[in-house]
Amino acid sequence: MKASRFFIGTLKEAPADAEVVSHKLMLRAGMIRRVAGGIYSYLPVGLRSIRKVEAIVREEMNRAGALELLMPAVQPAELWQESGRWEQYGPELLRFKDRKQSEFVIGPTHEEVVTDIARHQIKSYRQMPVNFYQIQTKFRDEIRPRFGVMRGREFTMKDAYSFDKDQAGLQESYRKMFDAYVRIFTRIGLEFRAVNADSGSIGGNRSQEFHVIAATGEDDIAYCPASDFAANVEAAEALPLYAERAAPREAMQKTATPGKAKCEAVAELLNIPLERTIKSIILATDNEGAEPTIWLLMLRGDHDLNEVKVGKLPGLAGFRFATEAEIVEWFGTPPGYLGPIGTKKPVKVVADRTVANMSDFVVGSNEVDYHTTGVNWGRDLPEPEVADIRNVRPGDPSPDGRGQIEICRGIEVGHVFQLGTKYSEAMGATFLDENGKPQPMVMGCYGIGITRILGAAIEQNFDERGIIWPEAIAPFEIVLCPMGYDRSESVRAETDKLYAQLSEAGIDVILDDRGERPGVMFADWELIGVPHRIVIGDRGLKEGKVEYQGRRDTEPTLVALDQAAGFAAEKIRAALAR
Template identity: 55%
Template sequence: MRYSQYFVPTVKETPSDAEVISHQLMLRAGMIRKLAAGIYNYLPLGLRSIRKVEAIVREEMNRAGAIEILMPSVQPAELWQESKRWEKYGKELLRFKDRKDAEFCLGPTHEEVVTDIVRREVKSYRQMPLNLYQIQNKFRDEIRPRFGLMRGREFIMKDAYSFDVDSSAADSSYEKMYQAYRRIFKRCGLNFRAVEADTGSIGGAFSHEFMVLADSGEDAIVSCSDCEYAANVEKAEARPVALEHAEPRPLERVETPHKRSVEEVTAFLGIPASSLIKTLLVVADGEPLAVLVRGDHELNEIKLAKIIGTETLEMASEEIVEKVTGAPVGFAGPVGLKVRIVADLATQGMKNFVTGANGRDLHYKNVNFDRDFTPSLFADVRNVVHGDPCPRCSAGHLELWRGIEVGHVFKLGTNYSEKLHATYLDADGKEQSIFMGCYGIGIGRTVAACIEQNHDADGIVFPIPIAPFHCIVSAVNSKDASVMAAAEGLYQTLTAAGVEVLFDDRDERPGSKFKDADLIGIPLRLVVGSKNLANGKVELKIRKGGEVTLLSLDEAVENVKTLVANALNQ
């Protein structure tokens, strides 16, 4: 592609309304343009990267035996009423009426539609396993669309749905998708982790998230230093801590004037945070509840909600705290408390710890379980922290990362098939519910996450597999006929060899050409300048790291071909 005949509207200034780096760089590199909040035009460079991701996804889905179809954006309300999601989904589901007053929505996901196809066509166990996927435009009316393609309203997604005869067959479909996803993100050139995840409101049996590691990631994830264990912090299991062997000392009430926070109290008493237990008051389905967590740990509300089986969970208001404890916020403690108490596993082995004493400016020292109070339940309700022992292997410890979710695989079970009556006849002629799984990849988000992970002060640093072009040929002086001829030759030769080349044939200053090339992040750059060319040489610059080598034209062609081939065959 000749740059002079292409459409790459780069921008020097950082756009003021873009908060994250991928959003800033995609705007500056002329990859996307905003049409409305959370709704973007994909300009040529952006679309090319998206198509690269799509192609990798398609190849790996086909390799795993999934079959491509394409479902509509506009979906009739009836199907969503059958699955009970028409009411449940909330305002993210954009609903409207057509000219005949029939109700429709813009599809945020396609469980209903695909299950409708399958219930009409699949009658026998012989027709499964079946895995149908599509790469399609979704719409979710996010309340706060932001971060460019990272959290848009209209976005491109690959969604796959598996249909199996039973739970173990569904597990095998899930495993195929899990492995396909690993190959997809590896082939995209991304540093990622597959982590165990909470199944959330979709209510499946189990799930994994695929996270691209990046400091700007919205999600906290952990992985073991030694084994394969990795999980979202929402879900990561904490191992019980060993029992302290100490004699119980007598309970002692101490004055702690104006000391409320863990930091204030432990500093005042001269003890480590790990010797204090925080008493947190929450309201679960309308009932107040106390939760005990070690001073240096944090409550994980998702774990807590799941363990106590509550639908709603929120931190108690100041009024409720005062009512339940008889003291202002900051002095709650378990001793004498009249509400149900859930204690984190990490507190179970503790002796002679500090807690609040349910009175203004008062704490207890030397509190002990059973002697002073007894929790209703010990359970894992905290976030793991860096250095925690791995819950799976004996050797490793957990490392914390920030990640961006780009893929998600769910085992759904029979949730949708039961509601929509998607059944089949088994080998004995008995009617059974179909077991489902669903598997999503955010295509545009994968490109954005790639940029969050791969950029520097000058711009994007695309990995070769999803870069819009593999190589840019920059003719330094477009007025020098020999430079233009050599550059044109490189462009033609490399293109014929299957390398995707952007030929910067513009009549621009070299500095401006180099700035654009860095900004749009093309992995390999061949610089053709008068001086080097007089010696039969051109410069090859690797965008990542900036390594520069002087090569003959033939060597340059061979090097670029080899670098591209190696990157694509990983």
């Protein structure tokens, strides 16, 4: 490729609404152009990187035995109504009517469509296992699209769906996909972690996310440096911080705490550690035709509620935070001084694991300006329902018992789910087993954010000059920058010769023949992030030399002209092999 025949649309400054590094650099490098909120055109430079990501994904999916197909972006509402997600999915599902007033959606995902294919095409256990995949455009109507391709509304995704006759088959299909994902992200050249995760709106029994480690990531990842444990904070198990409950040493006492509604203020006033205070969080679950059930969740004062965990507890699915009017009705006081002792109406109490092993703790007295100290389970309060309802924190023991938790930031780029029979049962996707009896197909679901990978790779690989692409997905592997290509016959001849040698060696090379000044050329290609560069000039040619410089190198290296092609090819191959 020659630059004069390519489209290079670099910008000196990013638009003011670009927030994160990847968004700014993709706009400045001429990779994307905004069409509407969360919707982008991918310009030639950006599309080249996308196609390279897709190629790696296809190779590894095919290697794992998956079969490519293509499903429609527009899906009939009937399929979503069958699965139950028409009501469940929420406003991110873009719904519309055609000219006949039939209802459709633009698919954010394809579980319903692929299950419809399976129920019509798969009749016998002999046809399984099978894994279908596609690379296709999705649309999710995000309430606040932001961060460029990281949180867009329209995006490209690889989604795959496995069908097995039983749980053992699903485990094997899941393992193959997990292994394929590890190979994909390793080949792309990303630093990543596979973490245990919540299944969210997709559903299923088990799921794991693949996160690119980056300081600008949206997700908190809990991991143990001494082991392989890693989980999204939403899904990370929080062990009790006290091995057992100590015997009571204090008498229970109502204590004045004027104006001290927060645990931190109460602890300071009473001159006690924050860890001895209890945070009361009031939730409600609605009951048709009756008053709501009110729940009091108890956390240590320095801990935070994990709403995902809470939503999975028996009776708390679909919970909401109680209104102030409900709190006054049940507790007799506004928020700030709430506790489990002396409520006006019965409430259901759930204590976090750590709280359940505490003694002599402090709770609200259900009276403004008062807290109760020296509270103990069994003596002052009945034994509570105990559950893991908090977020883990740095320094917590790792659930695998092999060290302590640390927290880092990550960008989700892949997710694998064990769906089980959630969709097949709802949509009647059955097969005949070895005994001729109908059974529901056992499903898995596996997604990769193709376009999101570009943003994640940039968030992990950039400097003050621009993008630093991993070799495998760079729009070009190497750029030739001739000094005076339009003025010097020797520079032109040697550059063309080197270009031909690299092309014949299978190297993805671009020759900058635009006639720009050196500073402009270098700035453009450093911004775009091409990993390798060779500079050819009259001065170097007189000595039989050219200058090679890797994108991360601080200084160029002089290389003999007749060895330049081989030298560059070896550098590129070595980088791809890492």
